[in-house]
Amino acid sequence: MSEGSERDVSESEGRYLRAIHLLTAETDRRAKTGELAAVLDVSDASVTGMVGTLADRGLADYRKYEGVTLTDDGEAAAREFAWRRCVAENFLEDDLNVDVAALREADGDGSGEDPRALGQVLSDEAVHRLKEVVDHPCDGACRAPHDEYDECSSEVRTTAERVESEFEP
Template sequence: MMLSDVMEDYLKAIYQLQRGTEDRIKTSEIAEELEVTSPTVTSMLDKLEERGLVDREKYRGVTLTDEGETVALEVVRHHRLLEAYLTEHLDYDWSEVHAEADRLEHHISEDFEARVADALGEPEVDPHGSPIPSPELEPPDRPEGEPVSEFEEGETVVVEEVADRDPEILSYLADHGVEPGVELEILEVAPFGMVTARSSGADDPVSLPDHVAHHVRVAQPAQLEQ
């Protein structure tokens, strides 16, 4: 099935919005994710529904069909493998790779994808900790981390994943040692959303404003051992 880059972008966006929820995805959520208008989303959803890639219910939103999910998983796999390759072999900073991978993900062959995966040793996650779908395009099978702002003062958590879209946030986190695999001690959670934490090996605490903390997903060490 030949799809345009834009169609694949929509399927990927719906897949990512579906993470951690069983609810249908609303038109307004897709519009915000892709930074387009709601009428533009509605027009594209008409096309995707005609091709059997999404299931729509009036006033309730959409979900991916099995075929739509397979397409989305392939695009996500391409994207995350490319991010890993760019950081590990081409010396890109992790704050730079999202935009590059966005441009390349639609245009690599399956042979190229396989060679990249082999060169990387078939990684399970990308540089930001996001799980990479398997070569069989199965959804990643691992528990969802929670935003660091959901935890309480005195708790210790491990960073699992950080959102990859905002270069400034990624640079800020890297400068303060907040990366996947790093242990954080929650020192304070202010009423207005500011989280103050200390990363393992750091002398000074790091302040995570609400809009930054929302992008940092963590789990308690005991959860990771299960």
């Protein structure tokens, strides 16, 4: 994957990539569009449209009636997306004492702004510098497994727990 292309993933695309990544890891098969719709709380049509977009970008392999899986580039983008959110979440919660969950639910229906998106708008240099400032060991709270980053571990919690907690309102 070309440098910087993971950051070219929108917040919405990143959520779909993460859901596909976590569901396929949990089930060891293609994620069904209905499963994605349920996890992300969106319509089946929205899922079909987005997985088509991800497939067009080379991030997913979508087969009608069979489901979707990520390409190597898609998996890298999903993990980078999650890692950036993890750095932002750790910084906001541990260093600034910001209650990220409370901000996400600020309007009472769980559709508030997600402050973890901060990780997506920072440059590569900025997010890596922020990670140096944060420098917390992985506690599993961010659900962002990635072999490249020592502080991240996919074994902290089961994949099912990560799917459930990452996408709850």
